Amino acid sequence: PFLMRLYVKKDGDAGxxxxxxxxxxxxxxxxxxxxExxxxxxxxxxxxYSSARFLGVNFTTELKSNRKVSIDHMGKMTRKNRDMFYTMDEILATTFTMFENNTDILGExxxxxxxxxxxxxxxxxSVVVLYxxxxxxxxxxxxDYLQGDEIMKAWNNRWSIETFHNDAKDLGLGEYQVRDGKGCLIHGSITIAAYTLLSMMMKASKKLFGKVLKTIGECSRAVKEVLIIKKNYKSRLFSG
Structure with missing residues (x-):
């Protein structure tokens, strides 16, 4: 993560x-x-965020099951041609051929x-239907610019916000009290900085902690053990 912004519901107080x-x-x-x-x-x-008008060009996105597309070039959907547009669920139900996924991508x-x-x-x-x-x-x-396996690979390699939400909870993102929206942004930015630092340390965890760590939570607990419990930060974390 490199940037965050505060979203407040319309009837909320944005401060x-x-x-x-x-x-x-x-x-x-x-x-x-x-x-930039x-x-x-x-x-x-x-x-x-799968609005083509919003995304512009060079996008890969997931489509909701009720999202409509046309198999033939009909231009924009109108009252006259809307019967030629089908939801993704309808397309899945009528797809005449489904191929075996031998790509090792999205193997589920x-x-x-x-x-x-x-x-x-x-x-x-280009659309990919998986089932x-x-x-x-x-x-x-x-x-709009990738096809087939390339679409699946791009989606599989995306950075998942759900993963950050779970890891951020371990870092105390939801355990704070602030007076206004600015305080939320400050706390969130501190959480992102900690998350980024731990992500970098996780890649070097074998050298830093003597074992391979695979999650932010494991890395956070390892840092706590070294710095607070063992107080061994000089020899381990700053050994050069």
Missing amino acids: NEGKFRTKLEIMGEIFGIAT NFNVTGKVVDSW FPLYNSFNAWLSCGQSV NPENKRKKFLAS
Whole structure:
């Protein structure tokens, strides 16, 4: 993580953070800052942010099961042609062929299919449908510049915000009291800094702690043991 912004519900108190902004507006600002500071080759987002008008170009996104696409180029969806647009669930139910997923990517879905389609806004995309017949799990992915296995790989390699939420709880993200929105941002920024530092230390955990650590929680407890319990920080963490 490199940047965070505070989202407050419309009837909430944003304090000194100014007027209400939607999640898309906030994410748009973050995308803009990221583009200015990094060489951004593509964007990977979940279904919350899967608006083609918002994402622009070079995106990979998950589609909700009720999202409509057309198999034929019909332009934008209108009253006249809406019968030619189908939800992802409808497409899954009528897909004539599902192929075996031998890619070792998203292996929890043994069946998949890939095809070209058009979103309701008229945007051309490549769609990947993934399905597990045993537990009925399904996933729908789309991209305007990647195809097939490349879409699956991009989605599989994305940085998951759910993982950060779980790790941030271990770092005390939800255990604080502040007076206003600015305090929330400060506390969140401190949490991100700790998360980033621990992520870097985790990669060197064998050298720092004598064992390979695989989670932020394990790394946090190892640091606590070295610094607080054993007070061995000079020989371990700053040995050069």
